Amino acid sequence: MGERVLPRAERRRRTEGKILDAARALFAELGFERTTIRAVAKAAEVDPALVMQYFGSKQQLFQQAVRVTPAGDGELTAEELVEELLGTLNVKMGALPQSSLAMMRSMLTHPEAAASARQVLGSQIDRLAEAIPADDARLRAALMTTIMLGIAVGHQLLELEELREVSQDEIARLLRPSLRALTGGPEG
Amino acid sequence: MGERVLPRAERRRRTEGKILDAARALFAELGFERTTIRAVAKAAEVDPALVMQYFGSKQQLFQQAVRVTPAGDGELTAEELVEELLGTLNVKMGALPQSSLAMMRSMLTHPEAAASARQVLGSQIDRLAEAIPADDARLRAALMTTIMLGIAVGHQLLELEELREVSQDEIARLLRPSLRALTGGPEG
DNA sequence: CCTTTCGCTCAACGAGTGTTGACTCAACGA
DNA sequence: TCGTTGAGTCAACACTCGTTGAGCGAAAGG
Numbered sequence: 441m442g443e444r445v446l447p448r449a450e451r452r453r454r455t456e457g458k459i460l461d462a463a464r465a466l467f468a469e470l471g472f473e474r475t476t477i478r479a480v481a482k483a484a485e486v487d488p489a490l491v492m493q494y495f496g497s498k499q500q501l502f503q504q505a506v507r508v509t510p511a512g513d514g515e516l517t518a519e520e521l522v523e524e525l526l527g528t529l530n531v532k533m534g535a536l537p538q539s540s541l542a543m544m545r546s547m548l549t550h551p552e553a554a555a556s557a558r559q560v561l562g563s564q565i566d567r568l569a570e571a572i573p574a575d576d577a578r579l580r581a582a583l584m585t586t587i588m589l590g591i592a593v594g595h596q597l598l599e600l601e602e603l604r605e606v607s608q609d610e611i612a613r614l615l616r617p618s619l620r621a622l623t624g625g626p627e628g
Numbered sequence: 629m630g631e632r633v634l635p636r637a638e639r640r641r642r643t644e645g646k647i648l649d650a651a652r653a654l655f656a657e658l659g660f661e662r663t664t665i666r667a668v669a670k671a672a673e674v675d676p677a678l679v680m681q682y683f684g685s686k687q688q689l690f691q692q693a694v695r696v697t698p699a700g701d702g703e704l705t706a707e708e709l710v711e712e713l714l715g716t717l718n719v720k721m722g723a724l725p726q727s728s729l730a731m732m733r734s735m736l737t738h739p740e741a742a743a744s745a746r747q748v749l750g751s752q753i754d755r756l757a758e759a760i761p762a763d764d765a766r767l768r769a770a771l772m773t774t775i776m777l778g779i780a781v782g783h784q785l786l787e788l789e790e791l792r793e794v795s796q797d798e799i800a801r802l803l804r805p806s807l808r809a810l811t812g813g814p815e816g
Numbered sequence: 817c818c819t820t821t822c823g824c825t826c827a828a829c830g831a832g833t834g835t836t837g838a839c840t841c842a843a844c845g846a
Numbered sequence: 847t848c849g850t851t852g853a854g855t856c857a858a859c860a861c862t863c864g865t866t867g868a869g870c871g872a873a874a875g876g
Contacts, residue, residue: 445872445873447873447874448821448822448823448872448873448874451823451873452822452823455823455824470737471661471736471737472737473659473661473662473737474661474737476862476863476864477863477864477865478862478863478864486824486825487824487825487826488825488864488865489824489825489826489865489866489867490823490824490825492864492865492866493823493824494823497864497865498863498864498865544736545736545737546736546737547736547786548659548732548733548734548735548736548737548781548785548786549658549659549660549661549662549733549734549736549737554786557786558786558788561782561786561788562788565788565790576798576802578790579790579791579794579798579799579802580802581790582782582788582790582791583779583791583799583802583803583806585782586778586779586781586782586783586788586791587775587778587779587806588778589778589781589782590774590775590776590777590778590779590781591771591774591775591778593736593774593777593778593781594749594770594773594774594777595774597736598735598736598742598745598746598749600746600749600750600753600770600774602750602753602766602767602769602770603767603770603771603774606767610764610767611767611771614764614767614768614771614810615771617806617809617810618771618775618805618806618807618809618810619806621805621806621809622802622805622806633842633843635843635844636842636843636844636851636852636853639843639853640852640853643853643854664832664833664834665833665834665835666832666833666834674854674855675854675855675856676834676835677835677836677837677854677855677856677857678853678854678855680834680835680836681853681854682853685834685835686833686834686835
């Protein structure tokens, strides 16, 4: 019945994938501490010992699960910058990748997730700062980044109803002037 | 030397206070999961069993530790509203109360802390919405609240250097136009 | 064919956790 | 003065967790 016998390499690849998917989902929902190897194994329909054998430790499993693709590069104008930030909002609304949610969920309580978050946010700040023509560009970039962080936390993790019951377009429309106010200009 | 004998009631009061202070500090630094009853007891120079005897369970100790004083009331204009938000920033910068930090630290990973955070943020949203003359007042209030949440998380919990190395006044000055943009007016 | 490799499971260990009950002893009340 | 209360301690239980090592059975390779 459909249960084809797979070559070893392919079988391994699929099992690893199932474990990583299960780990990402649980880390994203519960955070590092409340997620147990046993629960991951059960969700992946696998023995707990296999998870250890493949990933070494819970810590390394977490690292693999939250490994994130570095953001793009390229010169930006201030306006493009705002639209890009609001664009990530679109992604966030629908389905921010489980790996990012997993990192965010644990960033306040798991030291390694915190370090990872600082690095991701830091590089986003660097990127934004390049596009802001002001001597306090880094501070402005940091404020824009933490603003988006707050929205993501409130919407995705705390699931505030006031944000959940409206469309991403409406949020983007209201947020645009607030971000624009930070993109530069001495009167800002 | 100086170790006066205290009446029972006073002695109890002080011991409870020491335990609560230690609990708040540890919950604020480590979050709910990583904070152990034993560590709280050690920091309070007390036996772990006494913590249980006084507070019933780790859960109830946490509830007592994060119990927060409800925010003030009163009518506000839109401008006063922005200044009040930026004012809480001043408090946050220096020493946001340990009880609030404890709640925030755990709000992404501890269900009860999440519920408490939703309630606190929700009542702040209600309060702000009353001062905003627009039909999407609640959404605007929610955005302002999550913006401040993002700043607090980035500054107090993630300790982003870009925010830590500047004064609260400078942050307030840059943030003011962004918040003003949300206080009302059909032009967004 | 036989041997080796390896995906995978089983059972267990050791450490740390929240929590409990029996106990000690000084402050209290009559 | 004497029994009672209650603050505080000690040792342990029951449980869960991450982690490990031995072993099984099928695929791989010659």
